[in-house]
Amino acid sequence: MLGRINTTAAVARSLRLRSARLQPQFARVRAMSQLVEPREPSVVTSKIPGPASLASLKHLSAMQDTRAAAFVGDYEKSVGNYIVDADGNQLLDMYCQIASIPVGYNNAAILAAARSDQMATALANRPALGVYPSADWPQLLEDSLLRVRPAGLDMVFTSAHGSDANEIAYKAAFIHYARMRRSSGVFSAAELESVMDNRPPGSPNVAILSFSSGFHGRTFGALSTTRSKALHKMDIPAFPWPRAPFPQLRYPLDKYAEENAQEEKRCLAETEEILRSNPVPIAAVIVEPIQSEGGDRQASPDFFRGLRRITREHGVLLIVDEVQTGCAATGSFWAHEQWALDSPPDMVTFSKKMQAAGFYHTKELVPDQPYRNFNTWMGDVPRTLLTRAIVAEVLDKDLISQVRSTGSYLVSHLKPLSIRYHRLVSNVRGQGTFLAFDCPTPEIRAELLHLMRLEGVNMGGSGEASVRFRPMLTLTSAHVNVFVSRFESVLNKMYQKY
Amino acid sequence: MLGRINTTAAVARSLRLRSARLQPQFARVRAMSQLVEPREPSVVTSKIPGPASLASLKHLSAMQDTRAAAFVGDYEKSVGNYIVDADGNQLLDMYCQIASIPVGYNNAAILAAARSDQMATALANRPALGVYPSADWPQLLEDSLLRVRPAGLDMVFTSAHGSDANEIAYKAAFIHYARMRRSSGVFSAAELESVMDNRPPGSPNVAILSFSSGFHGRTFGALSTTRSKALHKMDIPAFPWPRAPFPQLRYPLDKYAEENAQEEKRCLAETEEILRSNPVPIAAVIVEPIQSEGGDRQASPDFFRGLRRITREHGVLLIVDEVQTGCAATGSFWAHEQWALDSPPDMVTFSKKMQAAGFYHTKELVPDQPYRNFNTWMGDVPRTLLTRAIVAEVLDKDLISQVRSTGSYLVSHLKPLSIRYHRLVSNVRGQGTFLAFDCPTPEIRAELLHLMRLEGVNMGGSGEASVRFRPMLTLTSAHVNVFVSRFESVLNKMYQKY
Structure with a gap:
């Protein structure tokens, strides 16, 4: 050639x-x-x-x-x-x-955003957004990430990439889990002492439940929920968190409708059993709308509606990982819109095509004190400027x-x-x-x-x-x-x- | 006013x-x-x-x-x-x-970098550097991060921020630790099966040792080594990794020279005892040249030379976290240059003022197979363009x-x-x-x-x-x-x- x-x-x-x-x-x-x-x-x-x-x-x-x-x-x-x-x-x-x-x-629109004065300022003066946010940040969030926020989720925690979007969502889930159970609202002496040694009760044994074949990233918390390939996980310590079975559908879907419905029912029942009886209590379940790295494995809207129902019944948060499915590729801006849930997920994480990364959440998931879910940069203004242009392209065209x-x-x-x-x-x-x-x-x-x-x-x-x-x-x-x-x-x- | x-x-x-x-x-x-x-x-x-x-x-x-x-x-x-x-x-x-x-x-130099065509191209076309690196990436690395590489460390793994620089360094340490002990070079059936359930031997009980009052970031692996404040760690599961005492020096240093030397000796002896007998084996030690979030706590070059000696003697890697101390603020480009080590640290992590993040390492720390220490973006070209301008400012002026x-x-x-x-x-x-x-x-x-x-x-x-x-x-x-x-x-x- x-x-x-x-x-x-x-x-x-x-x-x-x-x-x-x-x-x-x-x-x-x-x-x-x-x-x-x-x-x-x-x-x-x-x-x-x-x-x-x-x-x-x-x-x-x-x-x-x-x-x-x-x-x-x-x-x-x-x-x-x-x-x-x-x-x-x-x-x-x-x-x-x-x-x-x-x-x-x-x-052309993305290049224009990349060449704007606002971009040059954002690059040359990277703010610690949690302490000294830039004056243009609120409006920028409104015009970018908030413009496409999933229904029911009004707040957004911005981060650097998909792995830490998921990790920070897990931290929000764990902090929420503890707050729901801490009647006093203050940390006990035992908690304060043990946490510095990475021991319970300060560093508790609590889990995120993920699905077989799921992929949620490569850092230690994210990797503990990733179940895609042995090579991704080998030799790396992981938290003793459980995994639930993800449906293995047969194709074509119409031919195997009944068999697939049974398979999803079985997986939901096993998932519910884990929520009920796992030795380590579960703070949240994370799931991809389509398991991507794991082999493009799918489930029906019925399955996800069932998952929302059982997580709610067991007081467990539901995190939808839209790092790969988000930003319109599945034919809706967020893939989970196609499930027609009667109550929204608790958090939706994003990165990749959005260029900016992070997760959407409700007000209830803001920790009781500042600085608990925190880091130096707390997001990426230049990437969010790109997001604004991307969202405009997607919606306007x-x-x-x-x-x-x-x-x-x-x-x-x-x-x-x-x-x-x-x-x-x-x-x-x-x-x-x-x-x-x-x-x-x-x-x-x-x-x-x-x-x-x-x-x-x-x-x-x-x-x-x-x-x-x-x-x-x-x-x-x-x-x-x-x-x-x-x-x-x-x-x-x-x-x-x- | x-x-x-x-x-x-x-x-x-x-x-x-x-x-x-x-x-x-x-x-x-x-x-x-x-x-x-x-x-x-x-x-x-x-x-x-x-x-x-x-x-x-x-x-x-x-x-x-x-x-x-x-x-x-x-x-x-x-x-x-x-x-x-x-x-x-x-x-x-x-x-x-x-x-x-x-x-x-x-x-002005940073703004010029921010306004360059190379920047616009990098922003508008963010590559997955591990799979489709950009043609200008090798030269850019040479002119930026490699231009100030610490002596003895010729390679650089690029990432997004300080927490994941440390986390990815930990993963490199764990993969190295396992390779040194896996005579066959292939994963066993027991490893392949257990790793998908987050259990040993595939997900082994191995630890990173960090110091009291140290801060190494907020994601789950990094947070397990962070010992700065209870509020940073409360309610978040952590790995059962040990901590060593960090010297508490008295000031002025010349007045308390002997007392401080004793304190450092005591801390080194306790650290060595942990390396020798911790129930969970230790793959690496991480330390800041000056503990920053933890209260600007310092130790002498003698202490760090001792730490290098005992880690080497016990076959444990030494990671120097220069996320806050790096980039010239201590009066040398890297703070650890002031220790006059006779052999270099195994990894040096950076972020913050460098704008680009990651860690320097030796060839020996490249995993035996590709895709093991991997992610979508594998670094940040726009931030590395800023690093090139920053390094030039620091050196040229x-x-x-x-x-x-x-x-x-x-x-x-x-x-x-x-x-x-x-x-x-x-x-x-x-x-x-x-x-x-x-x-x-x-x-x-x-x-x-x-x-x-x-x-x-x-x-x-x-x-x-x-x-x-x-x-x-x-x-x-x-x-x-x-x-x-x-x-x-x-x-x-x-x-x-x-």
Whole structure:
């Protein structure tokens, strides 16, 4: 495939070069805002990573571990749904930095936010928001995170990334749990003494309940609730917190409706039994609307309504981890909106495509004293400025509708392909463009991802042998057509073999 | 004090307004780069927080807990060593966003980095650095974090903030600990099964040893090593990890030399006993060069050399937490440089003034497989762009020498004041401008901080009743003169009373 040059891209590149000569001072700024999405992928090296990526990774490997690197990105040239690598390969990106780029590379509105004076001030003067918040912070929160707050949750605790969003939510849950049981409102001498030695009653034995195959992050508290893969957890001490079974549905859903309903009922009953009788009391349950790292495992709205019901009945908080599902990818801004709960979750955590991270919560979850759930920065103003622009893009351009229609269009291709190539593709599932299918083995999945990349489509896996779609919210049916043609070509090649 | 207007500031403000009218398009940019530090503080409200701060906090309190807020910052107008609040008060800032602003508000070099095209690209296209690093990342690391790497530590793991820098360092320590003991190099069936249930042997009982009064962050792993205050830890489950005694030195150091040496010897002996016989084996020891949140507690280079010796003898890693002490404030770029160790620490963690966060380490601490110490973003390119500018400012302007001379000058005033006002100020101590003194009670400390703020100097406390100096690295003797005049005035007022 070496030497295969996409003409459109070559012309675009030459145009950019010409424009760059005009006004050297603003050359790069102009070049970026003039970037146009290629009409189709272009792969110009025989392997990915190509020689330029490899040279860059070699340089980097003296300073950081590079063994997980797929290729090196050229983010000045990446545009819209296309990531460009250091070798000039232009790949349709269906993985998007592990599901974390919302509205396209070098999106004009995001770049404008990045170049604003407000951004420069926020970067150059990072405030300790808990002590010296900036004057523009309240309005910024209103125009960004609060603009899309989940119904029933009026407050937001801002943090740095998904793991600590979850961890800080757990701390809020534990502080709340203790307050509900501390009639006096003051700490006892025994608590004050034992807590400095990490012993009960000050540091109590209380748990967060999570689900098999769930992923909630990598720091010690988050990792104690993560149950995705042994490699994520091995050799790291963990809290003795329990796990509940997550439903393993069979596809297609309509064919196995009754069996799946039974499976969900069984999982709910086991979950309730843990809430009732776990030796360590449970302060909160955390759940993903779609288990993402764990293999794109799903459950029905009925299951989640049941989970809300039993957590409420047992006085246990419900935390919905929308780090990967949030920000419109499932066809609603928050995936849990599709459950039609009759009372909201107690906390909803977010990060990734939102760029800012944290969790929404009710007033009841503010601790009884200040400084208890606290840290130096308490959030990230620059990322929240990006969130404001992202939320505006999503709402003003009605990208939620676009995600729904593009997702349906993609599914309408995936389902027939999963019949035609059933030895390679099964269990097509998902919501919006947050879709997935299974390969028969991890090795076949690896080969498929590898061949797709050489065909110009960057994709990612999840779980043991699943392929996950995590495109931008700006994906259109035209991109789907590009994807499908490359996908069919790869499936054809592979089908001869398996 | 209401109505007290600083003439210089008023003139500067009017000049800025005039300049703003000239070219509306670039008004704010110009205004920022034309900011000039006031010659002295100016307090125009009778209380701080003043009415504008209070109105902003009221707005914010519907969305976030504001009980820890001191006042609201106007970061467009803050300049150099002066923070300006929402009411127009101009305060000499000796606390600097909990020790996290390195080279002054709206520093021209930092603003230039914030406004660069490279910054805009990095913000608008946040990469998952572990999988798709950006082409400019290796050179950026060389020009920023690697430019000031501690001797002996050639690699750097980048993260988001101090807590997770420490947590990820702990994970590296635990993975290393297990590898040293796993002769086969492969995970056993028992490990693979138990780890998903958070049980040994997969999730082993291994510990990080930390010191009494130490502070290492607020997430669950970090918090299990934090021993600063009960309020930081209460109601949060913690790992059963031990704590060692940290020396409690007596001041002045020369008077109590022998007694202090004995105290350090005792603490080292107890630490070694824990390394030898703790029921849970210890993978690493973490220590701050100066315990900061815990009350500016110090130990001698001898103590730290002893700690390095015993950790090495017991095959235990040594992590130096330079989150607060790092970046030149103690008069060397890293505080631990002053210990003259004969072999380097195994890891050094950083955040705060560095703006980027993470830890330096040796090649030996890279896990045996990729994806083990991993997360979505694996660092923060925009903050590392700021780090490059910060490091250049520090090195090119030789701010380390300035910190040393300004620190000596400040101490030369504090020591006589601690004699003259000995009922209020004692135990003057520290290195560089990383200084502190003790007040007799928490209440007197609170009153002193309150009065200093009304005199136009923003300061912070640490520990039970200490006052800590955490000024910018750009503090000069002229600023010290301003501080000393206000400080004397406050001490005079208070001395009548106590």
